[in-house]
Amino acid sequence: xxxxxxxxxxxxxxxxxxxxxxxxxxxxxxxxxxxxxxxxxxxxxxxxxxxxxxxxxxxxxxxxxxxxxxxxxxxxxxxxxxxxxxxxxxxxxxxxxxxxxxxxxxxxxxxxxxxxxxxxxxxxxxxxxxxxxxxxxxxxxxxxxxxxxxxxxxxxxxxxxxxxxxxxxxxxxxxxxxxxxxxxxxxxxxxxxxxxxxxxxxxxxxxxxxxxxxxxxxxxxxxxxxxxxxxxxxxxxxxxxxxxxxxxxxxxxxxxxxxxxxxxxxxxxxxxxxxxxxxxxxxxxxxxxxxxxxxxxxxxxxxxxxxxxxxxxxxxxxxxxxxxxxxxxxxxxxxxxxxxxxxxxxxxxxxxxxxxxxxxxxxxxxxxxxxxxxxxxxxxxxxxxxxxxxxxxxxxxxxxxxxxxxxxxxxxxxxxxxxxxxxxxxxxxxxxxxxxxxxxxxxxxxxxxxxxxxxxxx
Numbered sequence: 001x002x003x004x005x006x007x008x009x010x011x012x013x014x015x016x017x018x019x020x021x022x023x024x025x026x027x028x029x030x031x032x033x034x035x036x037x038x039x040x041x042x043x044x045x046x047x048x049x050x051x052x053x054x055x056x057x058x059x060x061x062x063x064x065x066x067x068x069x070x071x072x073x074x075x076x077x078x079x080x081x082x083x084x085x086x087x088x089x090x091x092x093x094x095x096x097x098x099x100x101x102x103x104x105x106x107x108x109x110x111x112x113x114x115x116x117x118x119x120x121x122x123x124x125x126x127x128x129x130x131x132x133x134x135x136x137x138x139x140x141x142x143x144x145x146x147x148x149x150x151x152x153x154x155x156x157x158x159x160x161x162x163x164x165x166x167x168x169x170x171x172x173x174x175x176x177x178x179x180x181x182x183x184x185x186x187x188x189x190x191x192x193x194x195x196x197x198x199x200x201x202x203x204x205x206x207x208x209x210x211x212x213x214x215x216x217x218x219x220x221x222x223x224x225x226x227x228x229x230x231x232x233x234x235x236x237x238x239x240x241x242x243x244x245x246x247x248x249x250x251x252x253x254x255x256x257x258x259x260x261x262x263x264x265x266x267x268x269x270x271x272x273x274x275x276x277x278x279x280x281x282x283x284x285x286x287x288x289x290x291x292x293x294x295x296x297x298x299x300x301x302x303x304x305x306x307x308x309x310x311x312x313x314x315x316x317x318x319x320x321x322x323x324x325x326x327x328x329x330x331x332x333x334x335x336x337x338x339x340x341x342x343x344x345x346x347x348x349x350x351x352x353x354x355x356x357x358x359x360x361x362x363x364x365x366x367x368x369x370x371x372x373x374x375x376x377x378x379x380x381x382x383x384x385x386x387x388x389x390x391x392x393x394x395x396x397x398x399x400x401x402x403x404x405x406x407x408x409x410x411x412x413x414x415x416x417x418x419x420x421x422x423x424x425x426x427x428x429x430x431x432x433x434x435x436x437x438x439x440x441x442x443x444x445x446x447x448x449x450x451x452x453x454x455x456x457x458x
Contacts, residue, residue, distance in 0.1 A: 012373075014376070014377075014378055014379065014380055015373040015374065015376045015377075015378060016373055018373075018376040018377075018380065018385055019369065019372055019373040019376060020082075022376075022385070022388070022389040022392055023392070024050060025389065026130065026133065026389065026392060026393050026396055027051075028050055028085065029129050029130070029133050029393075030085070030126040030127075030129055030130055030396060030400075031048060031049075031050075031085050031086065031087045031126060032048075032129060033125035033126040033127070033128055033129025033130070034087045034089070034123070034125040034126050035048055035087050035125070036125055036129075037118075037121045037125040038087070038089050038111070038122050038125070040121075041114055041118045041121070041122065042108075042109060043089060043090065043091075043109060043110065043111050043114060043118075043122065044073050044089070044090040044091075044109040044110065045073065045074045045087050045088070045089055045090070046073065046074065046075065046088045046089070046090055047074065047075045047076075047077070047086070047087060047088035048074055048076045048077075048087050049065075049076075049077050049078065049079050049085050049086055049087070049088075050078050050079065050085045051066075051078055051079035051081055051082045051083070051084070052079040052080075052081040052083060052084065052085070053065045053068075053077060053079035053080065053081070054079070054081065055081060056081050056083050056084070056438070056442065057406070057435070057438030057439055057441070057442050062080075062081075065077040065079055065080070066078045066079065083442075083445065089111045089122065090107070090109060090110045090111060091106060091107065091109075091110025091111040091112040091113060092110075092112065093427055093430040093431050093434055112427075116415055116418050116419045116424075117419070119411075119415055120412065120416075120419070123408050123411040123412050123415065124408065124412060126400060126408055127397045127400050127401055127408055130393045130394070130396050130397035130400070131340065131344075131393075131394070131397050133390070133393045134340045134343070134390040134391070134393040134394050134397070135336045135337055135340045136336070137386050137387075137389060137390035137393070138335070138336035138339045138340055138387075138390050139332050139333050139335070139336030139337075140332075140336075140386065141336075141383060141386050141387055141390075142327045142332045142335045142336060142339070143327055143328075143329060143332035144383075145383050146324060146325050146326040146327055147324070147325040147327070147335075148317075148322045148323065148324045148325070149185075149186040149187070149188060149322060150186070150187045150188070150233075150316075150320050150321075150322050150323075151185065151186065151187065151323060152175060152176055152178070152183070152184055152186075152187045152190065153175070153177075153205075154187075154320050154321045154322070155175050155176070155187055155233060155234075155320055156175075156319075156320065157173070157233070157234040157235070157236070157269070157319065157320075158172065158173035158174050158175045158234050159172070159173070159174055159175070159176060159231035159233060159234055160172055160231065160233070160234045160235075160269060160270075160271030160272065161174070161230070161231045162229050162230065162231065162232070164219070164223065164230055165229075165230045165231045168202075168213060168215060168216055168219055168230075169213045169214075170202070170204070170213065170230070170231055171206065172234065172269075172271070172272065173206070173234065174204040174206050174211075174231075175204060175205040175206075176190045176202065176203070176204055176231065177190075177203040177204060177205055177210065178190060178193070178203045179193045179194050179197065179199035179201065179202055179203065180197075180199045180200055180201055180203075181201070181203060181212075182203075183203070187233075190202075191223070191230065192346075194215065194220070194223075194230075195220050195223060195224070195353075196346070196349045196350060196353050198220070198357070198359070199215060200214065200215055201213060201214055201215060202215060217358075217359075218359070219359075220357070220359040220360065221359045221360050221361075221364070224359075224360050225364055232271060233316055233320070234270075234271060235269065235270045235271070235316060235319060236258065236268055236269060236270070236319060237258070237259035237267075237268060237269060237270040237273050238256070238257070238258050238259075238318075239253055239254065239255055239256065239257040239258075239259075239289075240255060241255060242254065247300055247301070247302065250300055251287065251298045251299065251300035252298050253289070253298065254291060256291065256292075257289040257290070257291050257296075258289055258290045258291075259273060259287060259288070259289050260288050260289060260290055260295075261287070261288035262276050262277060262286075262287055262288075263276075263280070263285055263286055264286070264288075277302060280302055281302050282301070282302060283301065283302060284299060284300065284301050285299070285300065285301070285302060286298070286299050287299075287300075340390075340394065343390075343391055343394050344394050344397070344398065347391075347394055347395060347398055348398065351398070354366070363451060366447075366448050366451060367448055367451060367452050367455075368445065368448040368449030368450075368451065368452045369449060369452070370449070370453075370456065371448075371452055372392065375388050375391075375392075376388055404437050404441070405434050405436060405437030405438075406433075406434050406436075406437030406438040406440070406441050407437065407441070410433065410434070410437055414430065414433075
């Protein structure tokens, strides 16, 4: 079987394709933001590229394009180095490092000839476009699909606590209500509040009584290292699909089977079943199920991969009542705006948390392309794809706003300095700062992606 066929069939391949599509769309839109304001102020744009047509950040190394076409004053193209994109604006110190152009007298159509406030809008154009993109996507999503969530009180089966959850005092069947005495409206927000609001207690409902559980120091770090584990929704083990050539298929599992026991021990929830089966890898097991209202006993030997074979469970919404909210066109626009603001504020909290919290090390939270790819579903879903694309757009806006030379925020910082002091930063200083910034950005990207590789081997 050819490699590309394998990738397309795998969950990893689906995630990689979604990441490539998402980043490509967002890069083009980001650069269009710069392009739009440049043309608005009658500034010449010499190049508009998706990806770089050189070995970023070295403008004179391996210069070639996969595709290019000249239209008017601008060359549009696709570069070979997939680490972003750029627009080459005449008379500007940028990624292209065109020193010869900067030695010539300023021309009316050049960036350096424009007023400071116009140059500011040109540099903010990409960030503005990323924010608008997120707002438009969220508006479309809420307008088409609406919103749906599970209130904590509707989690009637409670949670399945993993080893970390049990170590702090959680029990299977507990219903998480909130943190620090504040009830959560959405179940999905409880872990977020626990981590990024650095909550001290978890509020749970146990056997009809509310109980407050202290969160020991170090718990959040363990959650992040283990991908936010602590407790999962407790789901009855009902088979939806059994893949061929699996242990489950050999044992005779069928769609609709409800698991009720393993080796005679009553176990009807997926989490508890998975915990118990780990003790019997390589052994013959018996599983009792209810099929069409009748008890059936199945037998088989678990593989050493600690799996019964690939099966999929019924959707969680089958067991828990959700709140569904529909939005008309105008309300969807309002929701898109407010949700963009909310996600931007949340990402700011997450960014600060990485560098200020004693609970986590930056090396445990920073990731590269592989980490981003894992944010997409392994089975393509339009809603999930659009929601995560909008969130990446917010991340791009935030990161580009940072006052780092080489990023849009670096140019904005120098422009604000100029507008306040009336003194323009020299091209030489801008060039040096830009080079240093771009090299540091490349080093950071290599570091982040290197962490992904290390994690993969671990």
